[in-house]
Amino acid sequence: MAAEAVAVEVAAAAASAAGLKAVGAGLAVGLAGVGSGLGEMGIGAAAMGAVAENKDMFGLALLFTVLPETIVIFGLVVALLLMFQ
Amino acid sequence: MFQPKQMSKLLIVASKQQLEPVITELYRMNIFHIDDYVEKGDDQWEGFRIGMPLKGADTTSSSLVKIRSIASAFGIGSDQLDESAKARVQELKRSIEQDLPALADEVEHLLSQRSKLEASVKEHEQKIEALKSFTDAPFPMELLNGYDSVGCIAGTVKSHPEISVPHEIWEKQLKSGLFITIAARNEDLPAVEKALLEVQLQKVTIPGENGHAPAIIADYEQKIAGIHQDIEQISVKMAEIREKHQYFLMSSEELLTADVEQAEAPLRFATTDLAFAVVGWVPTEQVTKVYENLDRVCAGKVYTTELEIEDLNDGPPVEYNNPRFSHPAELFIDLYSRPKYTEVDPTLLMAIVYPIMFGLILGDVAYGLVLLAMSFGLRSLVKGSDAGSQLLDILRNCSVASIIFGVIFSEFLGFSLPWAPLWFSRHISIGVAAGAEHHASAIPQLLVVSIWIGILHITLARIWGAQNASRMDHGHHRSLKIYANIGWILVMWGIIVLIWSKFPIILMPDLTQMPELAGGLNVATIAGAVMLVLGLVLIARENALDLMEIPTIISNVLSYTRLIAVGLSSVAIAMVTNFISIGMFINPALENLTPVGIILIIVGILIFFIGHVGNTVLGIMGGGIHPLRLHYVEFFTKFYRGGGKKYNPFGMIRRLTEQN
Numbered sequence: 001m002a003a004e005a006v007a008v009e010v011a012a013a014a015a016s017a018a019g020l021k022a023v024g025a026g027l028a029v030g031l032a033g034v035g036s037g038l039g040e041m042g043i044g045a046a047a048m049g050a051v052a053e054n055k056d057m058f059g060l061a062l063l064f065t066v067l068p069e070t071i072v073i074f075g076l077v078v079a080l081l082l083m084f085q
Numbered sequence: 086m087f088q089p090k091q092m093s094k095l096l097i098v099a100s101k102q103q104l105e106p107v108i109t110e111l112y113r114m115n116i117f118h119i120d121d122y123v124e125k126g127d128d129q130w131e132g133f134r135i136g137m138p139l140k141g142a143d144t145t146s147s148s149l150v151k152i153r154s155i156a157s158a159f160g161i162g163s164d165q166l167d168e169s170a171k172a173r174v175q176e177l178k179r180s181i182e183q184d185l186p187a188l189a190d191e192v193e194h195l196l197s198q199r200s201k202l203e204a205s206v207k208e209h210e211q212k213i214e215a216l217k218s219f220t221d222a223p224f225p226m227e228l229l230n231g232y233d234s235v236g237c238i239a240g241t242v243k244s245h246p247e248i249s250v251p252h253e254i255w256e257k258q259l260k261s262g263l264f265i266t267i268a269a270r271n272e273d274l275p276a277v278e279k280a281l282l283e284v285q286l287q288k289v290t291i292p293g294e295n296g297h298a299p300a301i302i303a304d305y306e307q308k309i310a311g312i313h314q315d316i317e318q319i320s321v322k323m324a325e326i327r328e329k330h331q332y333f334l335m336s337s338e339e340l341l342t343a344d345v346e347q348a349e350a351p352l353r354f355a356t357t358d359l360a361f362a363v364v365g366w367v368p369t370e371q372v373t374k375v376y377e378n379l380d381r382v383c384a385g386k387v388y389t390t391e392l393e394i395e396d397l398n399d400g401p402p403v404e405y406n407n408p409r410f411s412h413p414a415e416l417f418i419d420l421y422s423r424p425k426y427t428e429v430d431p432t433l434l435m436a437i438v439y440p441i442m443f444g445l446i447l448g449d450v451a452y453g454l455v456l457l458a459m460s461f462g463l464r465s466l467v468k469g470s471d472a473g474s475q476l477l478d479i480l481r482n483c484s485v486a487s488i489i490f491g492v493i494f495s496e497f498l499g500f501s502l503p504w505a506p507l508w509f510s511r512h513i514s515i516g517v518a519a520g521a522e523h524h525a526s527a528i529p530q531l532l533v534v535s536i537w538i539g540i541l542h543i544t545l546a547r548i549w550g551a552q553n554a555s556r557m558d559h560g561h562h563r564s565l566k567i568y569a570n571i572g573w574i575l576v577m578w579g580i581i582v583l584i585w586s587k588f589p590i591i592l593m594p595d596l597t598q599m600p601e602l603a604g605g606l607n608v609a610t611i612a613g614a615v616m617l618v619l620g621l622v623l624i625a626r627e628n629a630l631d632l633m634e635i636p637t638i639i640s641n642v643l644s645y646t647r648l649i650a651v652g653l654s655s656v657a658i659a660m661v662t663n664f665i666s667i668g669m670f671i672n673p674a675l676e677n678l679t680p681v682g683i684i685l686i687i688v689g690i691l692i693f694f695i696g697h698v699g700n701t702v703l704g705i706m707g708g709g710i711h712p713l714r715l716h717y718v719e720f721f722t723k724f725y726r727g728g729g730k731k732y733n734p735f736g737m738i739r740r741l742t743e744q745n
Contacts, residue, residue, distance in 0.1 A: 058420060059421035059422065059717065060421070060422075062420075062710075062713070063421075063717045063718055066710065066714045066717075066718065067718060069714075070640060070644045070647075073646065073647040073650050073651070074643065074646075076647075076650040076653075076654065077532065077643075077646045077649075077650050080528055080649075080650060080653055081528070081529070081532075084513065084526055084528045
């Protein structure tokens with residue numbers, strides 16, 4: 001009986017560890033995404049304005065707009081490492 | 086390679102009689118980039134003024150305006166025409182003189198007729214709109230107008246009005262409120278209006294027509310149909326003219342554009358009363374051609390000489406000098422900024438590395454094939470647009486890279502191909518693919534590979550940064566900049582060596598086992614620390630504030646992990662799509678085929694298509710933008726300066742007219 005109970009507990013602990021990993025991965029991508037989005041919000045709007053004024057700004061505008069999106073990539077990498085390592 | 090075309094600065098001087106032949110010859114050669122002459126009180130150019138346009142420039146311009154207005158009325162563009170037949174200049178000039186005025190008059194006449202007819206259609210339609218409210222009225226329209234002592238009011242109201250004076254009323258229920266027509270004696274009208282205002286009257290003008298409303302409307306509709314027929318006839322006539330004259334119009338547009346550009350060229354020259362001088366740039370390999378041709382057309386009465394280039398960085402215009410293969414990537418470089426004359430031109434490297442990065446991200450045979458088909462299928466859409474075909478060429482190269490990486494990763498729409506991945510596997514255990522042991526993913530290894538790409542890419546960028554500094558900067562600043570770039574390389578590699586000496590990492594040298602020196606530090610740790618400190622000193626000597634940027638070394642290198650991370654997310658989406666459509670809808674339904682099951686199968690197929698189409702779109706965006714960002718942000722910021730002048734030779738490539 002006791003051995004069975006221990007086995008059930010171990011399995012439950014493993015399952016909850018896996019579940020927490022998944023939650024962590026989700027949080028990593030989700031929060032990083034929200035952060036990048038907030039960062040790109042203002043830049044994107046300003047970049048649009050600049051490109052509307054002067055089309056040559058497109059390259060530079062794209063550069064500025066995508067700057068914060070490294071953060072979400074870091075989130076994604078962390079999630080991948082959590083889930084698949 | 087990695088360097089723009091070499092340019093030479095030429096000065097051409099001749100007497101005014103040679104002005105026309107020189108301009109015509111320069112225009113024909115289409116290699117001379119004119120430096121516009123600006124009067125700025127320079128000693129060297131004392132007595133020179135900006136020239137006047139050649140004779141006939143104004144009449145040519147006015148003909149050109151006429152042709153362009155006709156062409157825009159017809160919506161003709163020169164790229165829609167066949168280029169094989171070239172018009173002869175002499176014939177074209179004759180027909181511009183003889184036929185163009187009549188043609189312009191005819192088109193103008195037709196256009197004005199058409200707009201008149203269209204205006205009358207509008208007018209009739211407005212009248213019909215006004216009459217529509219009266220279609221149910223039991224009285225003919227003429228009864229509402231033309232009295233001396235009685236007046237009529239019509240309009241919509243919210244509810245039935247309470248009127249105390251004698252009147253006659255006809256009302257009709259509308260969706261919201263009533264439509265009323267009221268007749269009353271003139272002296273009672275103010276009282277009637279007051280009562281109507283209380284029920285929120287919105288007046289309409291009573292049309293001055295004869296007869297019952299439906300009959301009048303039918304009459305107008307008939308008239309409109311007649312006018313439409315007339316418009317149709319005019320359109321047919323215009324289409325005939327367009328068909329007959331479009332080639333003439335576009336070829337003469339080209340001819341006159343060339344004429345106007347030549348006639349206005351002296352505005353960019355420096356002139357005196359009797360002579361003119363022009364400074365410009367020619368690719369060095371073609372200098373002798375310019376000498377010979379000008380000598381020939383002016384019978385030797387022209388002085389051409391090569392000038393010394395004073396400012397190498399900003400002086401010469403920049404023309405790419407790359408193998409044909411890398412031509413499409415010039416689009417991306419121009420999007421950022423054209424390189425300066427003296428700096429490293431990274432086009433060739435980008436032409437090679439960009440598709441590889443795209444392939445690493447999208448690596449899937451099926452998606453690659455779809456994109457390859459798109460890059461050929463969309464050709465007809467971008468006909469005539471240089472940037473469009475460059476973009477499609479890039480897409481083609483990228484899709485080939487995707488297919489190659491798809492074969493390597495053994496991926497086809499998220500399924501695996503009949504072989505195990507030739508390199509590290511990107512297969513994730515989701516749904517149907519779960520349990521395929523030999524495909525176990527090697528994500529940490531792939532991440533390390535992407536970091537390696539980052540390290541090498543950034544090291545190359547710093548090397549080029551030093552090269553640019555040595556070519557473009559001067560004096561003390563120059564050596565400081567070169568050393569600073571070396572400093573950045575030392576700091577980066579110092580940090581890397583330090584990490585290696587402390588932690589063993591897969592696919593990277595393991596330096597933890599190096600012989601120990603004092604204090605438990607091994608050789609590699611000390612070497613790394615020395616590199617780091619030395620690098621920091623070199624950076625600080627150029628600009629101490631740059632030390633703030635040290636953390637970007639790590640974030641920039643880690644940024645390259647996106648190559649794998651974004652790619653894995655696209656693999657995951659493909660696998661999830663497969664799992665939902667096949668694992669959850671199609672397979673269970675196939676096991677036990679029922680009418681409901683067939684619907685489930687159709688839903689499953691729909692999900693499959695929508696999921697993969699969406700993933701292809703995401704793949705183009707992710708695969709396209711992320712490598713571009715890696716180049717623009719992580720790579721270019723280390724060395725690239727840009728801001729070069731575009732080489733824009735005086736002349737044009739004739740498509741529809743013969744060279745005279």
